[in-house]
Amino acid sequence: MFAKLAQPFPLGATLCDQGCNFSIHCPENKEIKLVLFDHNNKKTFIELENQHLDIHYTFVAGINKGQVYGYQIKDKNETRLILDPYAQALNKVPYYIEPFTADRSWHFAKSVVVDHCFDWQGTTLPQVPLEETIIFETHVKGFTKQHPEVEEKYQGTYLGLCQPAMIKYFKEQGVTSLQLLPVTSCMSEPHLLKMDKVNYWGYNSLCFMVPEPRYATEDPVTEMKTMVRELHRHGIEVIMDIVFNHTAEGGEGGPKFHFKCLDKHYYQLDTHKNYKNHTGCGNTFDLTYQPSLNIVLDTLRHWVTNYKIDGFRFDLAATLGRNGDRFNPQSAFFKAVAQDPILRQVKLIAEPWDIGPDGYQLGYFPRGWNECNDKFRDTVKSYWLCQENNVKEFATRIMGSRDLFSAGCWPDKLPVNFVSYHDGFTLQDLVSYNQKHNHANGENNRDGHGDNRSNNQGVEGETTNYAILSRRERQKRNLMTTLIFSFGIPHILAVDALSHTQGGNNNAYCQDNAISWADWSPCKDKSDFSQWLATMLERRKTYMSPFIRAFSGRKRGHHRIHWNRSNGQPMNAEDWQGLEAFSLYLGLFDTGKELLFLVNSSKIPTRYRLPEGSKWQVVCDTSEATLGSRQVQTTYMQGAHSLTVLYRD
Incomplete structure (x- = not known):
């Protein structure tokens, strides 16, 4: 009766008035079955009787939003439940106890059918020009978790980030664009689970299209949309930091959540059919493979269409343009994005490197992409903090790194300049520590970058010495003024506006605690710096933005x-x-x-x-x-x- 309603595309679970279409790419597991779960966890198994291009699909009548489901596959003579890679919600926060066996897969988080109807209340996209963009990088949970004016039930959530106190703060601070650390569903790595820690930053994607349930009070889908809507209402853009270079399944021997069981070719493979590791995470996603490219593009359109996201920052983005061991700026991914009528309208920011061969590609991404400029970071820190009198290099960076980014291609090729990022020292720690102090991470201080280019001004860590404190504040002003009045898009770590310290931890990826959570405790010196920074950002808009516009494009030589x-x-x-x-x-x-x-x-x-x-x-x-x-x-x-x-x- 419903055969004509069954369609191979789109992949995932797609609702209509009569029910739901379920479709999944699965060339390697022919015995795959759809599994529906009721409120008592009772299972209903449904055959995927239709096939097209290695896609298995069926239509199930009477399905409503909120339906919990998964797919059963055979894995070495065991039945394993896997997630839908195209899932758009999960029924709970994903967690498991090592090892992730086939039996434990049935107790893991499951996929949920979503209805994307939402009242956007007539809000419009801010569409901030690049030359006026001020990026604040923040963590959804960490920035509000300790905020005294945010109601406790909203602290650390999507809704917390759009509470009146936060909107007021962002507007006063001069923020135009919030860049959120990953808010897609994440699974902590096995070694963290063994230490009873979590991947706080979220750079270990589970399902690309699912909003992370940890940051919701009840419904992650609705609450994340509400956050975006309210930020848009006040002219603030939302940029997602997104991870496509690897997934939470890891390398050989890593857990199996979906891709590995469906088609090993989602990942880059070497001649021995083992996973390549160009990201340090064990399994490099392969965008030369059509199904991999498809899900990445479908994911990006999903966030822009259903959540009105204003842009993306791509983690280890050199991987996206890889063909094996080589990077190609003319790759299918870049071409596909450039021709896409939805994606070519949003901000695209690349972290232009990974750790594989041919992995450092600063300045080589196509037109329409802005790039995180680590040359600026290293040069400016060296100049002010390490007394490296590199005048020529310093001059090049404040003039927009035109050795890498021609002003003829500005503003669409303006570099994203930064001094501090989520990884590395905070601004306060740059002027307070000479060495990293990562012992809380449980790796004997071996993790984290050793090239901090910091200067503690005479004392390691906290001090009451007024002369040292004064020098530290001056150095913070030197770094921020150089950033704000250079040619480029300033990227500011949001906690830097609060003079937040992580106690010298430069790799707090697993610290879901006060080390990472923004410190809002009252302090005159911190308040003074925050006000100074807000005023400087307003003055950038008044004085510097017109110069960036004038020095861009054809009239730059006049x-x-x-x-x-x-x-x-x-x-x-x-x-x-x-x-x-x-x-x-x-x-x-x-x-x-x-x-x-x-x-x-x-x-x-x-x-x-x-x-x-x-x-x-x-x-x-x-x-x-x-x-x-x-x-x-x-x-x-x-x-x-x-x-x-x-x-x-």
């Missing part, structure tokens, strides 16, 4: 750029080898608006001669803890190890 010594004379070749005090002058067209950067990395105050003309407005001086409003004209005394930004129109 403006004035001068690099001078502190005495106002042009820098020569020798100066570029290590001059400690220099200035950068930017002027629009022949007589337009002007910016002047006074950079002094020396240990002594330096007097700068300013370009002649009308008075300059002091946008900021990092040697000062507060942001005032004053003007100067002929000279300016710049404090040691600090920088000033001046403006006039």
Whole structure:
């Protein structure tokens, strides 16, 4: 009766008025069966009587949203229950006790049929221009878990992130775009389960289309949509950090949740049919394989269409363009995204590397992709914190890394500049620790990056020494001012606005506790820095964004750029080898608006001669803890190890 309603596409569970179509790609397990579960966990087994292109499918009448289901397969003479890779919800938080046997698979989280009807209440997409974008990277749970003005039941949830107190904070801080650490369903790695820890960051995808149930009070689907809707209502974009380079199934011997049982070719395989490991996680997803490419593209459209997501940050994105051991910027994935009428309209941000051969690809992603610029991070930290007087490199980075990202392709190729990210030291720890302190992770401090380029200013960790605290605050202002007033898209770790410390832990991926949770406890110094940062972000919008627009595209060569010594004379070749005090002058067209950067990395105050003309407005001086409003004209005394930004129109 319902045979004509059964269709191979779309894959997954698709509701209609009469019931639900179930469809799954499964070339390697011909005895697969659909399993439906009622409220008492009673099982109903249904044959998938239709096949097309290795897809098994059927239509089941009378199915409603909330139906719990899975698929039974034969695995070495045992029956195993697997998840639908196209599942859009889970019935509970996934968890198991090692080892993940076929018997335990029946007690694991199960797939749930979803109805995506939702009242968006007429909200529209913010569509923030790239040159005005301010990215705040945050964790859904961690940012509100300890917030005193968020009701306890909402702390650490999707709904917590859109409570009035949080909206007010984001607006006051100048946030345009929240970049959320993975909110797709995640499964902690076996070694964490053995230590009774969790993958707090979420970089271990279970089902690509499922919102992580840990962050919901009741219904993850509705609550995540509500979060997006309320943030959009206030003009704030939502960018998802998403992981397609590997899955939670791991390498050889890893758990079997779906892909491994359905088709081993979802993953890159070597000549011995073992899984390749270009990500450090044991199983590299293979986007040269059509079913793998399909689910990735279907997933992206799913989030944009059903959740109105504004963009994606792709973890270890070099993997997405891989063909075996080589990276190809003309790969099928990039071409498919570029022609997709839905996906080509959203922000696409790449972490342009993985750990495999040919894995570092900064600057080589196609037009329409912005890239996380670790060259900026390393150069700026080295310049301010390690006293590496790399003037030429520093100048290149603040001018938009045009050795890697041509201004002719701006703003769509603006680099995403950052100083701190979820991995690595927080801003506060960059100026408070020389060494990583990751003992809480249970790996004898062996994990985490060793190249921190940090400087504790004389004391490791907490101190009451006023001179050291003062130097730390100045260094934070140096780093943030350089980030905010460089050409590019500033990426700010949200907890940095709170001067949050992780106690020197630079790899807190498994710390679902106060180490990672944002510290909202009142503190005058922290409050002062937060206000300073908010004001600086507002001033970036006023003073810097117009320069980024003007220096982008065809008219980029019609403006004035001068690099001078502190005495106002042009820098020569020798100066570029290590001059400690220099200035950068930017002027629009022949007589337009002007910016002047006074950079002094020396240990002594330096007097700068300013370009002649009308008075300059002091946008900021990092040697000062507060942001005032004053003007100067002929000279300016710049404090040691600090920088000033001046403006006039």
